[in-house]
Amino acid sequence: MADRTRDRLLELYQTLLAAYGPQGWWPGEGPFEVVVGAVLTQATSWRNVEQALVNLKAAGTLSPEAMANLPPDELAALIRPAGFFRQKARRLAELVAWIERSGGLSSVLRLPTAELRASLLAVPGIGPETADSILLYAAGRPVFVVDAYTRRILTRLGLLPHEHAPYPEVTRLFTDHLPPDPGLYGEYHALLVRHGKERCRKRPRCPGCPVAAQCPFPSGSTCTLDPDPR
DNA sequence: GTCCGGTCCA
DNA sequence: TGGACTGGAC
Numbered sequence: 001m002a003d004r005t006r007d008r009l010l011e012l013y014q015t016l017l018a019a020y021g022p023q024g025w026w027p028g029e030g031p032f033e034v035v036v037g038a039v040l041t042q043a044t045s046w047r048n049v050e051q052a053l054v055n056l057k058a059a060g061t062l063s064p065e066a067m068a069n070l071p072p073d074e075l076a077a078l079i080r081p082a083g084f085f086r087q088k089a090r091r092l093a094e095l096v097a098w099i100e101r102s103g104g105l106s107s108v109l110r111l112p113t114a115e116l117r118a119s120l121l122a123v124p125g126i127g128p129e130t131a132d133s134i135l136l137y138a139a140g141r142p143v144f145v146v147d148a149y150t151r152r153i154l155t156r157l158g159l160l161p162h163e164h165a166p167y168p169e170v171t172r173l174f175t176d177h178l179p180p181d182p183g184l185y186g187e188y189h190a191l192l193v194r195h196g197k198e199r200c201r202k203r204p205r206c207p208g209c210p211v212a213a214q215c216p217f218p219s220g221s222t223c224t225l226d227p228d229p230r
Numbered sequence: 231g232t233c234c235g236g237t238c239c240a
Numbered sequence: 241t242g243g244a245c246t247g248g249a250c
Contacts, residue, residue, distance in 0.1 A: 025235095038235090045234040048248055083234085083247040091237090127237050147235060193235055202233090 006177040008159060012214060013184075016191035019210035020198075023190035026137035028053065032064060032105055034138040038130050039091050040082040052082035064105050067096045091125030098123050109139045117143070128167050136189070142180035145189045146170040149196025156200060158216050 026034045027046075033053065040049040055078040056062045061070050076089035098119070102108045111119065116139060120131040128146070135141040146167055154160040160170065178184065199209050206212060 041234085042236040043234060043245085044236090044247080045249070048234080051248090081247065084236090084245050085247080087237085087245050125237065129236060133235080145235085149235075189235085197234085 003177060005159065005173070008157075008214070009174065009177055012157065012211065013188050013191070015210055015214065016195055017187070020191055020194050022187060023194055025186055025190035026133075031109060031138040033062060035095065035099075035105070035134055036062065036067075036092060038133040038137070039088055039095065039125065040079060042084070042088070042130060044083050049082050052079040055079065055081070064096050064099045067092065068100050087125070091123075094124050095126065113139075113141045113143065116141075132171075136182060136186055140182045142175070142182045142185055144171045144174040144185050147189075147193065149200070150189070150192050152202075153192055153196055153200045156204070156217060157211070157214060 026037065028034060028037060036056065037049055037053060040052050053062070056067075059078055061067050061075070061078065067075065072089055072093060075092060076085045079085050079088055079092070082088060099105050099108055102119070108116065108119075113135060117131055117135055120126050120134060121128070126134075132143045132145045135143045136145055148163075150170060151160065151163045151165065154170070154173065155163045155165075159173065174185065174188070178188075195211070199205050199211075206215075209215070
């Protein structure tokens with residue numbers, strides 16, 4: 001049976017990969033650094049997250065055990081460059097407490113995918129995108145991470161009805177039509193982020209866009225304003 | 231001034 | 241649904 005969506009998704013992936021090259025996600029060493037980075041990068045550019053990670057490393061607190069024993073205000077001070085630092089310090093503390101309660105990170109990362117996802121979502125401050133980032137990049141599970149870039153790009157390409165499509169619907173677009181390959185999903189998501197910040201911005205930079213041939217509204221022709229009927 | 235690799239709460 | 245959370249880069 002012909003799967004047009006699959007063909008379009010694979011074509012998009014190949015185009016992005018050819019244009020930008022492998023993105024090398026997730027940067028950093030070890031699953032705990034991925035977990036921490038996933039929280040720190042919430043609504044925050046990675047550049048700012050990096051300094052926070054440097055601070056945590058320098059303080060020797062980039063392990064669940066060390067972080068669990070860190071006073072909240074000290075943790076907040078270390079992650080200050082990542083923004084939302086009081087809130088994120090609380091979120092990291094909650095997350096680390098859950099990890100320690102659950103027998104440590106390696107035990108946690110061995111939980112079945114559905115169970116791990118549910119447990120992560122039950123931690124205050126962990127939403128679907130953060131949970132899925134951890135599932136994919138720290139635990140190596142074939143889940144597709146959906147963010148604002150993903151929604152915007154797919155909507156403009158006509159693969160989604162509108163930018164506010166529910167999270168599970170967007171995830172399914174990928175998992176229903178592509179093989180469950182964590183390597184593919186990880187690279188694909190990273191490429192969408194790259195394309196979203198470099199080209200397919202709110203105000204898109206269409207001239208010279210590598211995806212123009214696959215896009216219904218290339219160049220300032222029309223439709224730079226999304227109609228977006230809720 | 232605007233934008234970030236979101237999430238929670240009223 | 242709209243703010244609040246917060247700092248740094250462009």
